Amino acid sequence: MMPLPFAEPxxxxxxxxxxxxxxxxxxxxxxxxxxxxxxxxxxxVYIDLLTDSGTGAMSQEQWSAMMIGDESYAGSRxxxxxxxxxxxxxxxxxxxxxxxxxxxxxxxxxALVGEGDVIPxxxxxxxxxxxxxxxxxxxxxxxxxxxxxxxxxxPFKGNVDIQKLESVINQYGVERIPxxxxxxxxxxxxxxxxxxxxxxxxxxxxEKYGIPLFLDAARFAENAYFIKIREEGYANRSIxxxxxxxxSYADGMTMSSKKDGIVNIGGFIAMNNQELYRKASAxxxxxxxxxxxxxxxxxxxxxxxxxxxEAMEFDYLESRVLQVEYLGTSLRDYGIPVQEPFGGHAIFxxxxxxxPHVRKEEFIAQTLAVELxxxxxxxxxxIGTLLADRDPVTHxxxxxxxxxxxxxxxxxxxxxxxxxxxxxALKNVYDRREQxxxxxxxxxxxxxxxxxxxxxEKTF
Numbered sequence: 001m002m003p004l005p006f007a008e009p010x011x012x013x014x015x016x017x018x019x020x021x022x023x024x025x026x027x028x029x030x031x032x033x034x035x036x037x038x039x040x041x042x043x044x045v046y047i048d049l050l051t052d053s054g055t056g057a058m059s060q061e062q063w064s065a066m067m068i069g070d071e072s073y074a075g076s077r078x079x080x081x082x083x084x085x086x087x088x089x090x091x092x093x094x095x096x097x098x099x100x101x102x103x104x105x106x107x108x109x110x111a112l113v114g115e116g117d118v119i120p121x122x123x124x125x126x127x128x129x130x131x132x133x134x135x136x137x138x139x140x141x142x143x144x145x146x147x148x149x150x151x152x153x154x155p156f157k158g159n160v161d162i163q164k165l166e167s168v169i170n171q172y173g174v175e176r177i178p179x180x181x182x183x184x185x186x187x188x189x190x191x192x193x194x195x196x197x198x199x200x201x202x203x204x205x206x207e208k209y210g211i212p213l214f215l216d217a218a219r220f221a222e223n224a225y226f227i228k229i230r231e232e233g234y235a236n237r238s239i240x241x242x243x244x245x246x247x248s249y250a251d252g253m254t255m256s257s258k259k260d261g262i263v264n265i266g267g268f269i270a271m272n273n274q275e276l277y278r279k280a281s282a283x284x285x286x287x288x289x290x291x292x293x294x295x296x297x298x299x300x301x302x303x304x305x306x307x308x309x310e311a312m313e314f315d316y317l318e319s320r321v322l323q324v325e326y327l328g329t330s331l332r333d334y335g336i337p338v339q340e341p342f343g344g345h346a347i348f349x350x351x352x353x354x355x356p357h358v359r360k361e362e363f364i365a366q367t368l369a370v371e372l373x374x375x376x377x378x379x380x381x382x383i384g385t386l387l388a389d390r391d392p393v394t395h396x397x398x399x400x401x402x403x404x405x406x407x408x409x410x411x412x413x414x415x416x417x418x419x420x421x422x423x424x425a426l427k428n429v430y431d432r433r434e435q436x437x438x439x440x441x442x443x444x445x446x447x448x449x450x451x452x453x454x455x456x457e458k459t460f
Contacts, residue, residue, distance in 0.1 A: 006322055009315040010412060013060065020046050026374050034455035035370055035440055037379050046377030047418055049407045052345045053218075054100075054258035054265055056411030059310060062262070062303040069299030074290055078298035078305070082268075085305040089240070089312070090247040092270035094277035096284045099295030100267045101218055101256020102127035103288055108214070108254055108269050110287075111280040112178040113137050120168045121181035121216075122160050123147070123188035126387050128181065128216060130449045133392050140168050147189035148401035150339045150350040155230040156195040157339075158186030158223075160202050174209050183216040184223040184246065188383065190404065191219070191324075191343020193226035196234065196245060203249035212273075213249065218256040220246065221311040222344030225321055228314075239312050252276070259345070262307035262411055266296050320344070324409055326416065330423035336430050339404065346408040349426070351384060354405075355436055360385065362439030362459050365403040368429070371436060372405070376425030381406045386451040 033039035070077040083095045098104040109131050117137040124139040132139045142164040146154035185193045206213040224242040252271030288295040328342035337353035351365035358364045365384030384403035440456040
């Protein structure tokens with residue numbers, strides 16, 4: 001009997017037209033965008049893999065929930081539904097809604113982080129590091145060394161190296177470390193998960209030194225899926241059970257709901273400590289809005305409550321991760337170097353191995369991302385030197401261990417044919433990689449988080 005192939009656990013009800021373009025068109029548009037893919041107009045992009053943040057397709061139940069959203073300024077029923085859903089999934093009793101994840105970081109760090117502080121964890125992502133450094137504090141990466149070796153198989157490359165973590169604590173002292181942050185999954189290392197064993201170990205360390213542990217939980221459901229399929233002892237546990245255990249090791253969390261909340265906008269903070277909640281509440285009111293909407297419309301909170309519930313479904317998560325795996329396998333079969341094992345939301349191409357003739361000072365990953373756009377109208381994003389930004393003290397470029405191009409797959413949006421198109425486009429670039437010998441220089445950059453608005457020009 002022939003085994004049945006995998007099929008998506010949904011069917012398409014509405015479509016959005018997208019349009020192909022010519023290479024001369026794309027050369028003109030990327031030049032006008034100063035070689036920054038963030039500056040491109042969406043209609044100039046054929047397949048958009050810039051981010052999975054807020055770009056997914058909502059379900060019929062989510063759209064239905066939006067119709068009964070309560071838009072009351074205070075005491076919204078939609079907030080109560082969202083709070084109760086978060087309580088049930090995470091166990092955290094105190095919830096502050098925000099308009100997105102970086103807003104949650106802004107509120108929490110306003111309450112906790114001061115000048116001279118040090119915040120260790122696994123690889124902090126761009127907004128997290130930005131908010132830390134904006135406060136003249138320091139983010140320290142304590143990720144396991146395996147994360148920097150794209151060809152090495154390690155099931156949990158998002159793990160924190162406990163020895164590194166303790167070394168940082170002993171070097172700087174507990175009084176300078178207001179919290180530890182663990183990002184699940186770890187975006188900067190390739191969407192790599194953190195094991196339950198490692199979360200327990202980090203929790204033991206945080207309790208040993210009396211330092212609060214917070215999770216950056218934008219992709220917590222995907223992390224739970226990887227624990228279920230990769231970690232011994234969890235195969236027969238439900239996603240809900242795994243999620244609840246993950247959060248049991250933390251004191252709180254920040255969330256960009258635009259990822260595993262499967263919505264277009266939103267975020268929140270959740271925590272155990274009532275005193276910290278009250279302190280953060282003042283900043284939430286100042287920056288976001290009243291405590292029962294926090295920058296979100298009632299309809300969006302209603303959709304988020306439903307989306308968080310849907311994210312617990314194994315069939316949804318399996319479909320999500322297997323689509324990413326399909327793209328990764330296609331690229332690997334073409335000989336293209338990628339971070340392995342494949343992550344949950346994106347495939348990360350090792351740009352240094354892809355373009356060995358481009359100097360690091362000319363932004364290798366950005367060069368590859370531009371070439372992919374020119375080839376086929378596919379927009380990706382650089383996770384490399386541009387994103388790493390400058391050292392806040394020396395102002396020299398920081399060169400990360402990995403120069404990667406992230407092919408980020410929106411949830412429930414693209415088909416297998418789209419993945420085949422992306423893989424073929426990148427293979428075409430790979431086949432002519434020897435001809436790509438130079439990259440770009442910066443013409444203008446912002447003083448912090450420059451990659452969003454940077455302007456570049458060719459070096460030749």
